[in-house]
Amino acid sequence: MDVLVTLASPGEADIxxxxxxxxxxxFFVGGQTVETADAAVxxxxxxxxxxxxxxxxNGTTWLGQMYVQYxxxxxxxxxxxxxxxxxxxxxxxxxxxxxxxxxxFNQFLRLGWPCxxxxxxxxxxxxxxxxxxxxxxxxxxRTWQDSFTQFRIGRPVRDGSxxxxxxxxxxxxxxxxxxFGAFMRQVVPRWSTTDDLAxxxxxxxxxxxxxxxxxxxxxxxxxxxxxxxRCPGQVAAIVAIEPAQGGTTDGAALxxxxxxxVYGDHLNLDARWPTIRARTEHYFAAARAAGACIEVLDLPLxxxxxxxxxxxxxxxxxxxxxxxxxxxxxRLPVRPDQEDPTHA
Amino acid sequence: MDVLVTLASPGEADIxxxxxxxxxxxFFVGGQTVETADAAVxxxxxxxxxxxxxxxxNGTTWLGQMYVQYxxxxxxxxxxxxxxxxxxxxxxxxxxxxxxxxxxFNQFLRLGWPCxxxxxxxxxxxxxxxxxxxxxxxxxxRTWQDSFTQFRIGRPVRDGSxxxxxxxxxxxxxxxxxxFGAFMRQVVPRWSTTDDLAxxxxxxxxxxxxxxxxxxxxxxxxxxxxxxxRCPGQVAAIVAIEPAQGGTTDGAALxxxxxxxVYGDHLNLDARWPTIRARTEHYFAAARAAGACIEVLDLPLxxxxxxxxxxxxxxxxxxxxxxxxxxxxxRLPVRPDQEDPTHA
Numbered sequence: 001m002d003v004l005v006t007l008a009s010p011g012e013a014d015i016x017x018x019x020x021x022x023x024x025x026x027f028f029v030g031g032q033t034v035e036t037a038d039a040a041v042x043x044x045x046x047x048x049x050x051x052x053x054x055x056x057x058n059g060t061t062w063l064g065q066m067y068v069q070y071x072x073x074x075x076x077x078x079x080x081x082x083x084x085x086x087x088x089x090x091x092x093x094x095x096x097x098x099x100x101x102x103x104x105f106n107q108f109l110r111l112g113w114p115c116x117x118x119x120x121x122x123x124x125x126x127x128x129x130x131x132x133x134x135x136x137x138x139x140x141x142r143t144w145q146d147s148f149t150q151f152r153i154g155r156p157v158r159d160g161s162x163x164x165x166x167x168x169x170x171x172x173x174x175x176x177x178x179x180f181g182a183f184m185r186q187v188v189p190r191w192s193t194t195d196d197l198a199x200x201x202x203x204x205x206x207x208x209x210x211x212x213x214x215x216x217x218x219x220x221x222x223x224x225x226x227x228x229x230r231c232p233g234q235v236a237a238i239v240a241i242e243p244a245q246g247g248t249t250d251g252a253a254l255x256x257x258x259x260x261x262v263y264g265d266h267l268n269l270d271a272r273w274p275t276i277r278a279r280t281e282h283y284f285a286a287a288r289a290a291g292a293c294i295e296v297l298d299l300p301l302x303x304x305x306x307x308x309x310x311x312x313x314x315x316x317x318x319x320x321x322x323x324x325x326x327x328x329x330x331r332l333p334v335r336p337d338q339e340d341p342t343h344a
Numbered sequence: 345m346d347v348l349v350t351l352a353s354p355g356e357a358d359i360x361x362x363x364x365x366x367x368x369x370x371f372f373v374g375g376q377t378v379e380t381a382d383a384a385v386x387x388x389x390x391x392x393x394x395x396x397x398x399x400x401x402n403g404t405t406w407l408g409q410m411y412v413q414y415x416x417x418x419x420x421x422x423x424x425x426x427x428x429x430x431x432x433x434x435x436x437x438x439x440x441x442x443x444x445x446x447x448x449f450n451q452f453l454r455l456g457w458p459c460x461x462x463x464x465x466x467x468x469x470x471x472x473x474x475x476x477x478x479x480x481x482x483x484x485x486r487t488w489q490d491s492f493t494q495f496r497i498g499r500p501v502r503d504g505s506x507x508x509x510x511x512x513x514x515x516x517x518x519x520x521x522x523x524f525g526a527f528m529r530q531v532v533p534r535w536s537t538t539d540d541l542a543x544x545x546x547x548x549x550x551x552x553x554x555x556x557x558x559x560x561x562x563x564x565x566x567x568x569x570x571x572x573x574r575c576p577g578q579v580a581a582i583v584a585i586e587p588a589q590g591g592t593t594d595g596a597a598l599x600x601x602x603x604x605x606v607y608g609d610h611l612n613l614d615a616r617w618p619t620i621r622a623r624t625e626h627y628f629a630a631a632r633a634a635g636a637c638i639e640v641l642d643l644p645l646x647x648x649x650x651x652x653x654x655x656x657x658x659x660x661x662x663x664x665x666x667x668x669x670x671x672x673x674x675r676l677p678v679r680p681d682q683e684d685p686t687h688a
Binding site: 016018019020021022023024025026027028031033036042044045046047048049050051053055056057058059060061062065067069071074087090091092095096100102103106119124125127128129130131138139140141142143144145146150159160181182184185186187188189190192195219222244245248272275276279 | 360362365367369377395399431435444469483486504530563
């Protein structure tokens with residue numbers, strides 16, 4: 001099956017103009033300290049023939065911290081864009097696509113937005129807490145077959161060969177199928193018991209770098225609505241890419257926050273997505289009744305067909321990024337230092 | 345204890361000149377596919393009041409893949425530098441320091457080196473495989489107290505208060521103690537059963553981007569020697585920061601590869617480090633007898649006192665980066681396009 005794996009590397013990347021950045025870097029937000037006592041001290045050999053080490057699990061550890069990586073254009077008066085990935089995934093979602101093209105992190109950066117990319121609590125570089133009850137259930141890892149349908153790329157497949165994937169893909173498929181195996185390397189274990197920790201950390205991030213624009217995918221979309229309900233003053237706009245859920249209130253807190261929900265194609269061919277979207281639209285209706293301005297960008301209704309749930313990495317990802325960039329330009333108030341210099 | 349947490353953010357970062365980059369991005373290397381059959385299908389609700397989802401664990405998953413993030417200077421004729429972190433940690437080791445200063449990734453980038461930063465197999469964005477026997481043992485997570493001594497910052501402490509840390513710190517401590525709590529957010533769960541998977545993935549990385557310089561820390565140093573033994577032609581130099589071990593052969597394969605081992609201070613005050621260093625020096629002696637050129641930079645012997653095991657993030661990290669940069673300049677063959685233009 002290794003024939004499917006397309007390695008993306010800088011040498012294969014698109015030829016693009018140089019990036020001039022003020023800085024790149026990372027930091028952590030949120031989390032709480034937990035004290036462990038009365039656990040048995042362990043003795044480990046951490047490598048073949050290594051010097052034995054005594055590891056005492058008693059003491060202080062973190063729970064619920066979140067990793068944030070950023071890149072800031074050298075010259076930018078724009079608000080920060082925060083990228084919040086979806087379930088089973090990490091911030092890699094927004095980076096180089098599995099077939100080696102520019103992802104949305106770079107595309108928004110090149111459009112002049114300061115960009116912040118996180119790994120949600122429990123995922124990636126944010127780490128997790130093996131002894132904590134939040135992580136008592138076994139972690140789940142999605143298979144290639146499960147992901148192919150759950151991410152709505154196509155009908156069920158028996159194996160990951162390119163022939164099988166191509167035969168099962170939905171019409172006008174935009175996903176780079178020859179890099180589906182490479183994409184699956186991004187998929188990491190997850191739990192279903194850490195949502196509250198995640199929302200806490202997202203609110204801490206908003207407090208630190210907001211007001212900011214949230215570009216959120218799937219599970220991240222649900223977190224975006226919940227975080228905006230808690231700290232609306234720190235949210236300048238929400239772009240929810242196929243959000244998995246709405247928030248947990250009547251959405252009145254969204255009044256004054258421009259919201260764009262973006263949907264790909266073939267929702268009606270999936271077992272769960274019609275229900276998921278209907279529930280989210282129900283939340284939107286309540287929020288609109290309470291004064292919120294929520295717009296829906298249904299890509300097939302715009303003549304853009306064949307996008308899956310993973311539209312930020314599909315062949316037309318740059319086109320969709322530009323649609324979102326244009327919407328942000330229209331909906332965000334223009335600050336004096338952002339006015340078009342050609343009219344100054 | 346939250347008083348200890350210093351949040352690093354771009355606003356607090358050093359004022360530094362703009363970075364001009366050809367590109368930033370990421371990719372994965374290595375790994376193998378694993379097929380699961382006859383496991384029970386699970387039903388999950390992945391969020392509060394979420395639409396139930398059937399998760400079938402049968403099918404194809406990855407094992408042993410590795411995440412690689414890169415930043416390439418706009419103009420550079422230098423060889424790539426690969427950063428390989430140590431145990432319990434991820435690539436965050438080399439990024440912004442816990443107290444918000446530039447880390448080695450940025451410092452080497454600003455010195456003109458194309459930089460590649462990985463999360464080792466099992467860590468961070470590389471993910472792990474919950475059902476695979478490699479991950480059958482419980483994951484270990486180091487405490488603040490354990491890390492403070494294991495990373496050789498000071499003597500045992502009972503709690504993480506700044507007063508306790510400062511009282512226990514070794515003389516001339518270079519670690520930013522007020523950011524020790526922030527540093528501990530980087531610490532992630534680990535296993536002791538995935539070394540072979542890690543070395544496989546590191547060799548795949550070398551095959552893809554080598555010949556390259558490896559800058560490796562602790563456990564990563566052991567992986568560097570093992571990877572160099574397997575693919576010496578892809579390794580231009582090794583800088584081993586307090587390596588946890590040597591390789592697993594007589595080291596003859598290192599002949600022709602300049603090696604620099606760097607050690608901090610206070611090894612003699614630690615229970616394990618004298619043994620660890622002696623074993624590694626034994627490996628070096630064998631490799632030298634077989635023709636290798638291995639140099640040791642013992643920082644205290646150079647008058648640089650007080651560095652711990654985490655010297656890449658200590659207050660003098662920029663000075664140590666420059667020592668390594670200068671050593672690389674001297675030991676690597678100069679290519680015509682790298683010659684000093686002022687003498688052209």
